[in-house]
Amino acid sequence: MKRNLRIGYIPLIDATPVLAAVDHGFAEAEGLSIELVREVSWSNVRDKLNLGLFDASHMLAPLPIASSLGIGHVKVPLIAPFTLALNGNSITVSPALYNELIAVADGDVTDPLVSARALHRAVADRRARGAPMLNFGMTFPFSNHNYQLRFWMAAGGVDPDEDVRLVVLPPPYMVESLTSGHVDCFCVGAPWNSVAVDNGVGHILHFGCDIQRRMSEKVLAVRENWASDNPETLSALIRALAKAAAFAENPANLDAVCDTIGMRIGASPEVVSRTLKGVLKVTTDGLTRSSDDYILLDRHQANRPDKVHAAWVYADMVRWGQSPLSLESLRIAENVFRPDLYDLAMGRAPAQAVSDPADRIGAFYGPEFVASDIAGHLESWRLRGPNRPQLSVVR
Template sequence: MSETPLRIGYIPLVDAAALLVAVDHGFAAAEGLAIELVREVSWSNVRDKLNIGLFDAAHMLAPLPIASSFGIGHVRVPLIAPFNLALNGNAVTVTPALHAELAAFADGDPADPLVSARALARVVAERRAKGASPLNFGMTFPFSNHNYQLRYWMAAGGVDPDEDVRMVVLPPPYMVESLTNGHVDGFCVGAPWNSVAVEAGVGCIQHFGSELTLRLPEKMLVVREDWADTRPDVLAALIRSLARAAEYIEAVEHRANVTASIAERLGVEPSLVSRTLNGLLKVAPDGTMRGSDHYILIGRENANRPDPAHAAWFYAQMVRWGQTPLSDEAAATAQRVFRADLYDAALGRPAPTNDGGPRDGIGAFVGPDFVPGDIAGYLKAWELKRSGRPRLSLVR
């Protein structure tokens, strides 16, 4: 039987694990798919090559297909996301010097995001009083969890991410180099790059992304809507292969095997991948460890099923930070991007009941519960928000 060729782009991150394992461990081939994985360095490359048809599918930032479907930040190309590749997986890493400053200014435990956010506001105020330049924070793309988690954290402490600090866009593989060279004072990125910074002695992990928002998709499998409409059987086969790969990754007995193959694809030490998958990370160069059962979810706790409520939350952040206006029509469009129906049809599974996760499905560390049907009411709770487009510096 001949195999169906597919070309899929990805960025070297642990949250691409299900895609990498589906190819390298035969799950895609078992579904009749011959996948060529194309390693990319930036999310704009991944988006553009998917949009113009050079890729059939892509490993992509969860908010990005929403932005593309709106036509903000680029030309409008309707995209859909029928599979979560990972929930969570980010971390906020800062220089050892800034980490020490946050601890010194903390009124309480700096491991508490609200305490550290308020400490950051004190650091910012002191730097301004001294005439020092603003702190620089790197994130991977304007339409990303990294951007929204950094902003959510900063704003909770009273730091305006557009006025009080500089937010710069950096591709994930360049984060550590930028921290080493002093171009940024901190960043939010996915694994393994936070751990790489800690191992190099140039960074301390301040917060896991799951400590800021307990349950959000970080990366998703994304395809063009017209491609999905014309190749439903191929898409279903791809979803099945990813689901089986994700389940395989989560099985403890396979962990050593998958860790080695993922590390080879990413070009990093297997120990960094192992720590990520186990949710036990070295957070400082002195060897301090911290763990979380929710640091990254690849295939457990119903992690792979898209949730339109998550799409609504991302849309709310886009509105909050001035990337797009608020409208009921746009909110509905955003939620239609996350296609749980295609996931359910491919796997032949009924929609799950409540899995015991956070009450509103998000679990942000501060603020009101998120209600997808009342985004306007949710946004009224925030003092810090933008009415125009946020200012971002682009670093290639």
């Protein structure tokens, strides 16, 4: 059995299960010796995993699906046998855009439908007076950050490809870009939203869980052939991650975990603590907001890969013109998420399936998601959307 592993990660709080597995001894207890490699871009993480320079990696949930479908890059079949975190993103706006939204909002902007409709008005106002287009930062073309921003604004009638500009920014550049006015809003994971609030340059408008109550955010990704060549190693790794995730989410261990994670990702333990507890300072004047759903590392079967989420991600790819719709592609996407390998490693299947939210996603707008009817799902958006086609041409 292979015992020495190299695992890549991006310094974000949702890498916690991987980091805690090493720093709190769970990998060692499973007989694994892990070298953690901190990376600067998702492109690097993907390429190094694809090439075999990494055995496994912390990865945006949509990225192994894109890689397995060969979208945007080389086609390398990857699988996700473990979910590192559900949720954990936020949408943060500049104080100026916040005021702009408040001024035209028809109700409370903490409701994402109200804020999205306010954004629609703000965009129309700007166009009418010849003001520049709004810019939105997100982390990668294949990320929930991209899809959540799009979902949110489209619900209010904003066309993300025509009415605003979406730009990819590396997470460490987000806050600076909001400060300099290069972007007016961004969607990113922790700790960057809290850093923007602490620096007095942003208001957290929505938690990711306001957009979708339950969504796979980061996964552990490995090459499909690596998984079949190293089944015992993979099982040991999954168990180590599961124990680390449970340990990290236990309030009794909070201080110890915040210290080690803070050190690994270069954030203050206090900021890590806010995120893990789901109690965030959301405005520059210190208003806090809390949610049990802010980030889930272990609770509510968070770690067991959910094929419904893979199907949702694939539907996003089709909706936003990254992939054509085909049943074969849907099948490939669903098979990237591997609850079977998770169950095998843990030695048990869950007693009952997740039933809250009912469609296991809980989007704030639109019909319940039915994975077997993506065409119908997309059609419902086309009908709801503004009077122009929502599906843009592929490349």
